[in-house]
Amino acid sequence: MKMIEKSMKFIALMLYLILAVIPLYWIIITSLKDIKEVFVFPIKYLPQSISFESYRKLFVFTNFAIYFRNSLMVALTASFGALFITIFSGYAMSRYGLKFKRIILISLFFTQAIPRFLVLIPLYTMFAKAGMLDKLPTLMLLYINIMIPFSAIMAKSFFDRIPISLEEAAQVDGCNRLQALFKIVIPLTLPGLSA
Structure with a gap:
């Protein structure tokens, strides 16, 4: 069988x-x-x-090399920018007793339910008024903002699974909170964060 x-x-x-x-x-x-x-x-x-x-x-x-370079720059900047922001936001939601943590999490969750086309016209208007149309930084900012809500929720769940006792042990050994984050917590959550 x-x-x-x-x-x-x-x-x-x-x-x-x-x-x-x-x-x-x-x-x-x-x-x-x-x-x-x-x-x-x-x-x-x-x-x-x-x-x-x-x-x-x-x-x-063709201008393929330029297009490829632009795509690579936007993708890498957006990915690493979103990762940088979500590490700190996910860690804060996981470890600190924020007053409105539940409301923040629910609002992050509901931003994922908003259809993307509903925000296109306001975003276009905002970028046009700021003189940021047809520029790579605009695209990078847009992608970072699209990635942050989902990534922050995921990062929080990864940080929740790391015991606080590991950070406390690192602090007893002389690390401050930021060092404990970078030397203990992030290496342990790196497989999840890299996804």
């Missing part, structure tokens, strides 16, 4: 793997074909000759 169950799991996993790998394989193979070979019928699953012409056109005749 266990053998049949393992076989079924293996078959399901292999089918999923094939379905996941085929589109990736197709993209790579098509990118390495000559343009004439891409539209040939019947379809050829391997290129007759490998051609990097598509990549040359991509980098020479």
Whole structure:
């Protein structure tokens, strides 16, 4: 019985793997074909000759490098900016006896329920009045603000699982609260925070 169950799991996993790998394989193979070979019928699953012409056109005749750099800058800045803010906000909600902690958590939760398109016009108006349209920092700020509510709730739950006694032991050994956060708590929650 266990053998049949393992076989079924293996078959399901292999089918999923094939379905996941085929589109990736197709993209790579098509990118390495000559343009004439891409539209040939019947379809050829391997290129007759490998051609990097598509990549040359991509980098020479388009602004792909600039677009890629911009995307990378926005993604990294937004991710690390949101992580920095949510570490401190999640830690504060977890460890400090804030007066309105429950209200803050509920409001953070409900911001996730607001459809994104409802805030587009007010955000556009606000950024237009500030003269921040068509600028990368605007996009970075927008992404950071979108990520913060969910990330703060997640960070709080990660910090809740770390015993306070570890921080107290670090403070007995001479760490202040910030050092205990960076030397004890963050390394323990890093797998969760990095997700």
